[in-house]
Amino acid sequence: MAGLVLFPHALDDAAQQHLAAELREAVRAAPPYRPVMPRTGQPWSITQTNLGPLGWVSDVSGYRYEPRHPETGRPWPAIPESLLALWDELTGYPAPPEACLLNIYRGPKARMGLHQDRDEEALDAPVLSLSLGDTCVFRVGGFARRDKSKSFRLASGDVLLLGGESRLRFHGVDRTIPGSSSLLEGGGRLNITLRRVTKP
Ligand code: MD3
Ligand code: FE
Numbered sequence: 001m002a003g004l005v006l007f008p009h010a011l012d013d014a015a016q017q018h019l020a021a022e023l024r025e026a027v028r029a030a031p032p033y034r035p036v037m038p039r040t041g042q043p044w045s046i047t048q049t050n051l052g053p054l055g056w057v058s059d060v061s062g063y064r065y066e067p068r069h070p071e072t073g074r075p076w077p078a079i080p081e082s083l084l085a086l087w088d089e090l091t092g093y094p095a096p097p098e099a100c101l102l103n104i105y106r107g108p109k110a111r112m113g114l115h116q117d118r119d120e121e122a123l124d125a126p127v128l129s130l131s132l133g134d135t136c137v138f139r140v141g142g143f144a145r146r147d148k149s150k151s152f153r154l155a156s157g158d159v160l161l162l163g164g165e166s167r168l169r170f171h172g173v174d175r176t177i178p179g180s181s182s183l184l185e186g187g188g189r190l191n192i193t194l195r196r197v198t199k200p
Contacts, residue, residue: 003126003164004140006152007090010159011130016183019082020132023102023190026051026077030069032104038062045110051100052079054197056119063119065099065197079194083130087194090161091126095200105136105176105189114145114172117195125196126163132156132192133184134176141170156181 011019032047035058050056054065055076068075079100087097103112117127131154138160141149151174154160162169176189184190 001140001166001169003162003166004169005161005163007159007161009155009157010086011157013157015082016132016157019080019130019192020183020190022080022082023132023192024185026080027102029074029077030072032102033071036060046112047104047106049102049104050076051102052076052098054098056099056101056195065119083192083194086130086159087128090159091128091163093125093196095122095125095196097125097128097194098197099193099195101191101193101195103191103193105134105173105191106187108175108178110173110189111175112173114139114141114149114170116168116170118168120195120197122196122199123167124199126161126167128194129160129162130192131158131160132190133181134178134187134189135180136176136189136191137174139172139174140166143168143170145170156183 030049032049034047035044041060057066133156135153135155137151138154139149139151141147
């Protein structure tokens with residue numbers, strides 16, 4: 001699939017532990033919350049929070065980017081330097097990411113349905129995604145929801161770059177495999193997704 005590049009184990013064990021510790025600290029200032037679906041108000045099976053100047057939020061009124069945490073009203077914490085450096089190295093995009101969404105999967109029911117990422121103005125910028133903790137079964141399809149899709153596993157330390165034509169592919173997380181990693185306290189999976197939102 002053109003534009004979809006997987007870097008298996010891009011972060012070694014020490015780098016994963018270092019990043020997990022940095023994020024644990026950041027998340028104290030921006031506690032994860034359970035988003036709800038637009039219109040229906042149905043709660044998601046995962047929790048979320050953000051880092052960076054803009055955070056992606058979902059609530060009854062829709063999906064959008066916001067400069068502040070919906071519950072604390074404070075600006076999101078900064079994106080760690082190590083993630084900004086990884087963005088520069090792997091994307092080569094001429095501007096830094098503005099959003100760093102943290103998706104937290106806990107328990108056997110946590111999943112993310114097939115969707116496209118298209119709330120960004122800068123659709124020329126790739127999306128960079130990192131996985132920490134439990135392995136998940138990730139699904140990627142085509143450009144219409146009904147298109148054929150295939151699934152593969154993402155393990156702790158794997159990095160996925162979604163650029164070019166793959167930027168608008170449908171994708172989702174079928175399930176995680178609880179207990180497959182001991183990196184995170186209390187178990188679970190943490191997905192870190194970096195995005196450029198505005199045109200530089
Ligand atoms: C494939 N997160 O936050 S990884 C999301 O693992 C999201 O939590 C998933 O989908 C997760 O929007 C999947 C990242 C990802 C992001 C954008 C993509 C995969 C993609 C765009 C096209 C194809
Ligand atoms: Fe997505």
